[in-house]
Amino acid sequence: MEKVNLEEKFAMFPDHWSPKVVGELNGQQVKLVKFQGEFVWHKHDQEDELFLVVKGHLRICLRDRDVDLDEGEFFIVPRGVEHQPVAEHEVHALIFEPASTLNTGDIRSEKTVEQLDRI
Amino acid sequence: MEKVNLEEKFAMFPDHWSPKVVGELNGQQVKLVKFQGEFVWHKHDQEDELFLVVKGHLRICLRDRDVDLDEGEFFIVPRGVEHQPVAEHEVHALIFEPASTLNTGDIRSEKTVEQLDRI
Numbered sequence: 001m002e003k004v005n006l007e008e009k010f011a012m013f014p015d016h017w018s019p020k021v022v023g024e025l026n027g028q029q030v031k032l033v034k035f036q037g038e039f040v041w042h043k044h045d046q047e048d049e050l051f052l053v054v055k056g057h058l059r060i061c062l063r064d065r066d067v068d069l070d071e072g073e074f075f076i077v078p079r080g081v082e083h084q085p086v087a088e089h090e091v092h093a094l095i096f097e098p099a100s101t102l103n104t105g106d107i108r109s110e111k112t113v114e115q116l117d118r119i
Numbered sequence: 120m121e122k123v124n125l126e127e128k129f130a131m132f133p134d135h136w137s138p139k140v141v142g143e144l145n146g147q148q149v150k151l152v153k154f155q156g157e158f159v160w161h162k163h164d165q166e167d168e169l170f171l172v173v174k175g176h177l178r179i180c181l182r183d184r185d186v187d188l189d190e191g192e193f194f195i196v197p198r199g200v201e202h203q204p205v206a207e208h209e210v211h212a213l214i215f216e217p218a219s220t221l222n223t224g225d226i227r228s229e230k231t232v233e234q235l236d237r238i
Binding site: 001003004005006007023024025026028030047048049050054067068069070072073074075076078081096097098 | 120122123124125126142143144145147149166167168169173186187188191192193194195197200215216217
């Protein structure tokens with residue numbers, strides 16, 4: 001039961017594509033992540049996923065269009081929808097999704113993180 | 120499946136203490152709300168509630184202490200914990216909580232909003 005300061009938490013880790021858990025509620029988790037470069041195309045069959053951009057510019061590529069997110073904008077990727085986050089420059093993002101969600105969804109790659117750190 | 124710009128959404132409503140639904144995922148809702156003044160003391164028996172301050176300074180009074188939140192800070196009020204949001208000046212906040220959550224929890228008052236607008 002402590003408050004979370006997003007800026008302080010982002011300052012605690014340098015790595016990209018490795019979500020950190022900063023809150024948990026109602027079976028859902030709040031995660032912070034730094035993106036840079038291109039992620040793998042993937043989908044989550046059972047989970048909707050919210051991306052809120054805290055800093056930078058994030059492109060979420062869908063198969064039929066791109067969604068461009070600036071600071072203060074969020075997008076919910078519905079379950080089953082293939083997507084690829086792309087960050088030309090470093091992006092700080094907040095993710096809200098079920099505790100069960102794997103970062104690479106239905107794909108296993110070198111970017112898959114099985115066990116998330118809590119910070 | 121449209122992105123949401125928080126600033127644009129906050130500009131769409133002037134009223135205080137009346138959460139607006141701006142997103143829905145995994146049985147949870149993302150709500151935006153403007154606070155000003157003191158809310159009623161209440162609790163949610165079955166639902167944890169996250170408050171993220173987007174603008175201003177929010178005090179969440181608990182029975183044993185106060186939690187002060189500035190922009191970019193969030194706090195999760197666990198289920199069953201009595202709390203009272205207080206905003207000396209206007210606050211813009213984002214709330215994550217189950218779709219079933221009533222704003223005044225176990226209390227009915229003139230601030231209770233049964234049916235939330237979606238914007």
